[in-house]
Amino acid sequence: MSELIIKNGFVVDPLQGIKGDRMDIGVKDGKIVETGTLSNPKTIDAAGMTVMAGGVDVHSHVVGPKVNVGRLFRPEDKLFKSPLKSPTCSRMEMGFSVPSTFKTGYDYARMGYVFVNEAAMPPLHSPHVHEEIRDTPIIDNAAMPVFGNNWFTLEYLKNNEIENNAAYTAWLLRATRGFGIKVVNPGGSEAWGWGLNCVNIHDPVPYFDITPAEIVKGLIETNEHLGLPHSVHLHCNNLGNPGNYVDTLESLKLAEGYAPKNDFGRKQVMHITHLQFHSYGGDSWGNFESKAKDVMDYVNAHDNLTVDMGQVTLDETTTMTADGPFEHHLCSLNHLKWANVDVELETAAGVVPYIYSPKVKVCTIQWAVGLELALFSKDLMRTFITTDHPNAGPFTRYPRVITWLMSRAARDATMKTFKWLDKTIDATSIDGIDRELTLYEIAQMTRAGPAQALGISNTYGGLAPGMDADIAVYALNPENMPSDPAMIEKAFSRCAWLVKDGVVTVRDGEVVAEPAKRTVWVDVKVPENAQVQRDIYEHFLRHYSVKLDNYSLFEEHLHNPRVIEVDATE
Amino acid sequence: MPKKVENVGCPYCGVCCDDLVVTVSDDGKQIIEVENACAIGNQIFHHATGGERVKLPRLRQPDGTYKDISYDEAVDYAAKVLYNAKKPLIYGFGSTNCEGMAAAAKVAEKAGAVLDNCASICHGSSFLAIFDNGYPSCTLGETKNRADVVLYWGANPAHAHPRHMSRYSIFPRGFFTGKGQKSRKIIVIDPRHTDTAQVADIYLQVRQGHDYELFDAFRAVVRGHEIPEEVAGIKREQILEVANIMKKARFGTIFYGMGLCHSDGRNHNVDIAISLTRDLNDYTKWTIMAMRGHYNITGPGAVWSWQYGFPYCLDLTKKDIAHMNPGETSSVDLAMRDEVDAFINIGTDAGAHFPIEAVKHLRKHPWITIDPNICMASEISDLHIPVGIVGVEVPGIVYRMDNVPIQYRKVIDPPEGVISDEELFERIHKRLCELEAEGAAKAEIKAAPAGVRAEE
Amino acid sequence: MKTVILTLTNPPELMLEGQNITPDNVAGKKAAEIAALDVWEGKQKSALGTYFAVAGDGGATAAETKIILRGDCTRVKRIGQQMTAGEIVIEGNADMYIGGWMKGGKIHVKGNVDSFCGIGMEGGELVIDGNAGHHLGASPRGEWRGMQGGLIRVAGSVGNDTATFINGGTIVIGGDADIHVSTHGEGGTVIIKGNAKGRVGGQMVKGNIYVYGTIENPLPGFQMVGEVEQEVDGETATFTHYIGDLGERHPTAKGKTVYANLYTRN
């Protein structure tokens, strides 16, 4: 079968601790192999370039109902903002902040990414999610069903029935072909069913009489009881408000005392997503300020946590989250169009366009907060680059985020465009930080770290023999980095080469092949549980609007699956 | 032994009942019984195996009759029509699965066609309102479990969506609505005193075409402003009473129908209904939902949105970028303006639904109908291609009116040799690729443009 | 100023998209190069010269370029789209999107135009001697930032949905307007010298509307607050002043609520 050798590149692979050594990487039948085993490989000359594993995105909203609402209700996000179809791609590419599925796949590939974890799947809509996955070319996808406001979960955890909750969780992962436990504004989105919210972790959920804190702890216990590849993945309560870092620190503390239990090399018990939106001080928009330092001090000291940035990119974008009450709050601030979808027994979602303007003080402070999180981090294997796409900005800006992290000059140039520069500097620490991240650290944040946190680092995120042959080559010479930060952005926007599953997929920044993509899901074996079966039957009989047998994804709607098996029967 | 197929979805209206039980004859060819469906749903299944089905594509002959041809010939004909036209239009998708819609989009993009669905002459105005003002909505189970106030505006589910009221809105007992109808207030606003109005606690007979004014009045009242003594035929006291009920609801849903999106100002009626829903969320919880007609007419809006970012009226003629602007790229407007030169009618009956003037314009050019059955469109076509009936003979995903995907099943086999929409479009796509390759091979070098009179 | 004359000698079968017919695209080009500009009839991309006879070269810049269109351009869309400077004169009718997203310069249409003319306009002047269709000076679909600036003047009547989401600029209509004027407006001025059918200023936040004739169906969300004398489009008259849409949100400025203003001439 097909063989490749990627020759003479500077290899950066944090999973193996390789820090830019000049090495060759061998590829055979879609896997990485020792170069000695190759017989007649095609050669990719990577001399003077950086070789990394394909990128892994821990948190991005790319497929599913709310993403699609974002597409549908923003024709203006397409007008004069879509590129012309690339002659080397099979389909058109439409949209800027919420790209079409085709553009999503192509653009991730151009950036050298191969795996994207869809951050929130409403279980009732899983067939929709999988239809979009089918139409997202090249990249492998996983999708996390949301649990934090699910009635089954609330009922089991109220009574501290971890085993039952675990059995239900295993059932739902299978029913939706899901990947792990996502928690969005625990309790708050259920409260939103009545137009209410849970503003802190001790605020009880109406009727269900359980607090967000209890939900999060119960789900951590469930997750470790099952030994899932990924940990609980938490979007904290009270997102986006001044002073919310207090609530965030309380949420982080919920993980204290828990240790990871799994066979997948995962080291955390909780992943906290888009931390930027949760690291604010002050008590009004007037004295709004960064508390990134306080939050990262805590994260640095607790190695059972991982985080991602949720970096504001200063673009016009589309916010979308299962945090229904937050989106309503946002539309009352910016008065733009507002879509909302409450999903029976499970979750909610809202979508509102948003403009992060360099002329608005709050936006430029948010920009600084995100970067500070990364720049204050002592362990970049636990701190990942995201923009919570498309919430803080589109994923296509990752190269710019990387550039800001790697170059103080790039940060300064951006800050020069701020209308309220002095106030931004006063309210943040960004101006006092000289740290510039290295390519190794960027590789930690964009592939090795996320792969480890997701529990897939035996397959993705590294370049060890036996792993998938997903390899990105960037036109950057670590021994002679460009002095112009724009060149860094350019190199990461359009990789020189992307090999996906052993197939040359991108060349000189252009997609040249569209190899089959996969759906990655987690199948957990649990002991028979008659009570949970009964509960499921009852809720579907009385409260769902679809039949139980039509709810679970039909096999024919699952596309090119890669199943990760977990045995939790012991 | 006859076989029972359970949890079958109904391929008729947007209620998308998925609890049907269909009994199929021994040989798997006849439908014997359909349980749980309403009368219309029932009929759909029996109709499928009742009459004579067209089993082969039929091509119009010079003498005006139809002649049976093979699928290969039909695919070739369709591909050539699409390839040769300057601006072909592919319209319909009222009764197709999402797999078929995705395949059709692939064809439209390759052919450089305009791609549109029945929403264009139906709930399209809802899309325009959603573009401008958003869509605070929920799934139907939310209404069932929580709603204590339900408002039908310009909708008559008693006729158009027979099981809507019993499954989701008025009668069912949900989690927080254990008393069913007794735990709910039902309001109906409609110029006609419909059968739905019969079950209402409050009925407001709005003057035909003046819904916008009534919404405006509700909004002003909700904000505490004065309004005139009568608006759109409704007395101030009644407006105040209903506004008060809405504000005091724990959870409300506005279901609106064609009464709103087919009267004057269409999209703006929906738009201001959305504004009212937004306003009410400052006090309590309100949601709004379009009563979409066909069982999967929500589908193309979903599929084409993820593929192109637009739910309908997609002008793909540039082949490298999509453009949408209803009023220009909408099927009826295109036809009325005589802007298209080939027409594919799929899973609907443009022959019956389009204005006669539009049909006349379209008839000047090749017209292909893709439909399981004989309909007006198939009888005025140049080519009729039969396909399997989705939800009966072909499984697939459909989107219910609340955007919830429902996985439909296959109950019986299609007539022998009859293929699905999806397969048909995949084959047309393949043929188009071949034609394109041949065309590229024999393309000449372009001559210098004529008509130049340079002032040198 | 240099003049380019485009004469439609070979009309399209279906319609033509002429977004390249702007002073910006023509500037700096010889007639032969202008004739080679792309136009589209559906999927068929052709040279402008396939349909038009081209006489004259463009000026050095857009501002120094004038384009005159002759022949029946009833089926030619998008003339003057996104133009920033210079001048276009259309001697007869034209189709949709004339002056769409216009930023500067001037377009003068001596006949009628169809829908979507002047949509997304930011500046410049669009003058139409005949009637205009729907969505005159409106915002494109989904865009909440509608007309930002510039002037549109229509001597005849207009269709519905005029000035949706208007944010700035002025539209003067000599004749009547069909339903929906300045819906969702948040600025700008619309002057209707004839009658308005109804739904004038619905969901409007800010901005001004003047109606000289009658409003067949006024909205309940507008409330009379008094009489004012004002100079409008060069003449002074007394108007009855209404504020609204009271159903809509309104900002406050200096402690006072800002409403949209509707003036009807006494």
Ligand code: SF4
């Ligand atoms: S209500 Fe609609 S979907 Fe349900 S059975 Fe009747 S026709 Fe079919």
Ligand SMILES: [Zn+2]
């Ligand atoms: Zn989130």
Ligand SMILES: [Zn+2]
């Ligand atoms: Zn997110």
